[in-house]
Amino acid sequence: MDPFDRNTNLLIIEQVRNLPNESLTEFIYKVICPLNAKNSNFLKALYKDILYVLDGFEKEDEGDIIFDENGELVIEDNDFKISGYQTSLQALCNWLHLEQIKGFEFQSDKVNLMDSFERANKKLAQKENYTPQYKFSLNKIKSDLIKERNENYDFPDNE
Numbered sequence: 001m002d003p004f005d006r007n008t009n010l011l012i013i014e015q016v017r018n019l020p021n022e023s024l025t026e027f028i029y030k031v032i033c034p035l036n037a038k039n040s041n042f043l044k045a046l047y048k049d050i051l052y053v054l055d056g057f058e059k060e061d062e063g064d065i066i067f068d069e070n071g072e073l074v075i076e077d078n079d080f081k082i083s084g085y086q087t088s089l090q091a092l093c094n095w096l097h098l099e100q101i102k103g104f105e106f107q108s109d110k111v112n113l114m115d116s117f118e119r120a121n122k123k124l125a126q127k128e129n130y131t132p133q134y135k136f137s138l139n140k141i142k143s144d145l146i147k148e149r150n151e152n153y154d155f156p157d158n159e
């Protein structure tokens with residue numbers, strides 16, 4: 001894989017969306033970290049592409065950490081249980097999000113730090129430098145992911 005070729009991002013997105021969450025950590029350290037070592041902008045570009053694919057994927061009441069009736073965190077498959085349909089792509093996006101935060105200077109005022117990070121995320125999302133073919137590929141992945149979600153997830157409001 002070439003960290004300077006955007007098609008590598010498409011390949012990674014396809015591989016990760018079909019990957020069990022238990023294998024994601026190994027994939028990150030064996031595939032993604034070496035690519036980032038060769039291109040310091042690799043993680044930012046991959047993060048942007050995954051954010052694009054996941055935009056509109058979660059419903060409003062999804063993506064929250066689930067607590068049981070005693071207020072304890074619910075653990076499932078050695079991880080926090082999250083509401084809604086979850087994919088490894090979302091877990092990778094969370095990891096990439098944390099990696100992006102590491103690049104910010106920590107200030108004593110945490111509110112300003114979060115505002116700065118939110119502005120940077122919006123700026124990143126607004127810089128759409130996709131070719132029509134690349135955007136078509138991302139949209140295809142997005143629609144396939146939504147189709148998969150609709151086929152595999154029992155929506156609570158449909159019961």
